Amino acid sequence: MRRVVLGGWVLVLCCGCAGAGGGEGRAPGAPTGVTAEAGSATSVHVMWNAVSADPAVRAYEVYRDAVKVAEVPGSTRMADVSRLAPSTTYVFSVRARDAEGRLGPAGREVRATTPAAVAADRSAPARPGGLVGRTVGSRAVQLSWTASTDDRGVVSYEVHQGGTKIHSVGGNQTATVVTGLRPGMRYSFTVRARDAAGNLSPAGPPVVLTTAPGDDEGRDTAPTGFRATTRLADGAYHLDLSWTAPRVDGVVTEYEIELDGKPATSLVWGGTPPRGTAAHSLYLGREAGVGHRVRLRARLPDGTWGAYSAERTVTTGENRDTGS
CATH class of the missing domain: 2.60.40.10 (Immunoglobulins)
Incomplete structure (x- = not known):
């Protein structure tokens, strides 16, 4: 196997290989697909792609500039960084740590700017409505909802699976696809809206979906x-x-x-x-x-x-x- 950089792609040339993965005794690779988006005037939601490694990734560490600000389990691909200043641009990166304690390199740095603070805003956005969804094979669902309203503006939407937050999107987005689900399982999803002051709306009505049985690899993926x-x-x-x-x-x-x-x-x-x-x-x-x-x-x-x-x-x- 050898790697060649060409036109923005890093090519992994395979001779019977089945894909990229970690090697024994090596630190995990750098997380890819890192994104950061303001969740409120004082918080930023950071997401990244899972890193394939052997041994498996035990934890992900999130850095603001050179300072570690969060650590989450290896099964998690997101973190909310709070206690930030309004109207400020921050730089974030993510590193993976494996079960042997080896810390991999940081993924590419991403920037996010928090919106301005809103004085004395104690009014939460209205609950999002019209949540609908459909299964995408055995491992994913597609969700969409009606935009929420707020007297100062919605900054982000949070997607919850049961009582757990699993995703966040910008306030101008009213649809997403959730992957990483299990075949033949019943899931309940809700959506909540957040404004710049951090006020969180009540959850809208849930949508309950059951993924297809077996493993069809999620045809729509x-x-x-x-x-x-x-x-x-x-x-x-x-x-x-x-x-x-x-x-x-x-x-x-x-x-x-x-x-x-x-x-x-x-x-x-x-x-x-x-x-x-x-x-x-x-x-x-x-x-x-x-x-x-x-x-x-x-x-x-x-x-x-x-x-x-x-x-x-x-x-x-x-x-x-x-x-x-």
């Missing part, structure tokens, strides 16, 4: 709009791929490309993942008339692999994309 074409350049054929990232409750930074039934390349986005359509090219060789099958899947923010995209069939020398 697959990349969409997947296309594959071949082209000739400098006497050799190349496979051009394009796709749209699946909608999940976090940032997708890693993909695995399967060529002719075998893992060929893992792509790890080294910076900010592209919005909308992503693209990548593979070298196929110099021989015309050779058929290939290709598909890809995303590593979800909870550390699991999503479903594969539709498989495409191409032939070198024929610039066409055939769905199978």
Whole structure:
């Protein structure tokens, strides 16, 4: 296995490998997909993708500048950092620690600015309404709700599973996808709104959903709009791929490309993942008339692999994309 940096992607070239993972005796890798968003005038909600490591990640540490401000169990991918100053920009990073006590490097730094304080605001936002949801296979659900109202403005929405907060989104967002669920399980979700003063609304009516039994990898967690074409350049054929990232409750930074039934390349986005359509090219060789099958899947923010995209069939020398 070797890594090559190309156009923002960190390519992990595989020879029969099944994906990136930790190695024995090595510290965990840097968390990817780190985001930070103000939850109120004095708090910021930080999220990140799960790190795959062997031994497993025991804890995540959240840093504000160079100061550790939170530590959460390895099963958690979020933390709320409080006691901040209003109208202030902060820099956050996250590090993983494994069961052996090894501390990995920090993921990329992200910034968040708290809104201005609102004097003497003791009025909580109205409860969000119209919460609806649908299951996305056996491991995910999609939720949407009606915007809350507040005399000073809603800063964020909190998603709760039972009595536990599991996610937070900005005040201008009224939908999300929650991943990392278990097959055949019944879940109850509610949403609450928070304003700049930190006032939290009552929960809206719950929505109860049951994930599909078994393990179908969550079909709707697959990349969409997947296309594959071949082209000739400098006497050799190349496979051009394009796709749209699946909608999940976090940032997708890693993909695995399967060529002719075998893992060929893992792509790890080294910076900010592209919005909308992503693209990548593979070298196929110099021989015309050779058929290939290709598909890809995303590593979800909870550390699991999503479903594969539709498989495409191409032939070198024929610039066409055939769905199978």
